[in-house]
Amino acid sequence: MAKIGTQMAPARAFRAMSANPIRELFELQRGINQLFDESFGAPREDTALKAWTPAVDVYEDQDSFLIKVDLPEIGREDVKVNLNENILSISGERRVENEEKRENYHRVERSYGQFYRSFTLPPNVNPEAINAQFKDGVLRLTLPKKEEAKPRQIDVKVQ
Numbered sequence: 001m002a003k004i005g006t007q008m009a010p011a012r013a014f015r016a017m018s019a020n021p022i023r024e025l026f027e028l029q030r031g032i033n034q035l036f037d038e039s040f041g042a043p044r045e046d047t048a049l050k051a052w053t054p055a056v057d058v059y060e061d062q063d064s065f066l067i068k069v070d071l072p073e074i075g076r077e078d079v080k081v082n083l084n085e086n087i088l089s090i091s092g093e094r095r096v097e098n099e100e101k102r103e104n105y106h107r108v109e110r111s112y113g114q115f116y117r118s119f120t121l122p123p124n125v126n127p128e129a130i131n132a133q134f135k136d137g138v139l140r141l142t143l144p145k146k147e148e149a150k151p152r153q154i155d156v157k158v159q
Contacts (some may be wrong), residue, residue: 018110026056041120047106048089052094052115056069056117063144063145064143065122065125065142065143065145066143067119069090069117071092071138072095072137073097073137074093078093078094079092081132081139083121083127086123088118088119088130089116090139091114091115091117092115094112094115095112121143124146126144126147127145129144130142131144145159
C-alpha cells in the first residue's frame, strides 16, 4: 500500500553529529578513495600490505576504563604499549606469513603491516596502576580511576 504525502528519508540522512569529527573525515576519505579504486579498476592486491587500524572498544565502569584491541595473529612481542604524559599509545606489526607462498593465494583481504593507535587519558585515570593483558589475540588495558574520582556513597543522617 503506497503512502500519499511526504516520504520518509533514509535513516542515514538523520545521522547525529559524531563526537569525533576528524574520524568522520578520515572515514569519508577512505570511502571516497575506495569508491574511486573500485570504479576505475585500481589493483586491489596491494591493499593488504597498506597500513591498517585494529578495532578497539573503550568501556567505562565505576572503577576503571577498559580498552580492548583486536590483534589476531599478532604475537605479544610484536605489540608495544607506551604512556607518555597523558597519551597512551599502542603500536605493533602484523607480519605476512610465508611470503614465498603468496603467489598461490587466490585472494588476500586481511591487512598486514604496522599499526598505531593513541588515546588521550582523562585526568581521573591513575597512570601508575594501568594493567595490560594479552590473550587470544585481544589486548586488554585496564585503566583504574583515581580514588578521588570514584563515586562514593554518602550516608544521610536523620535528626
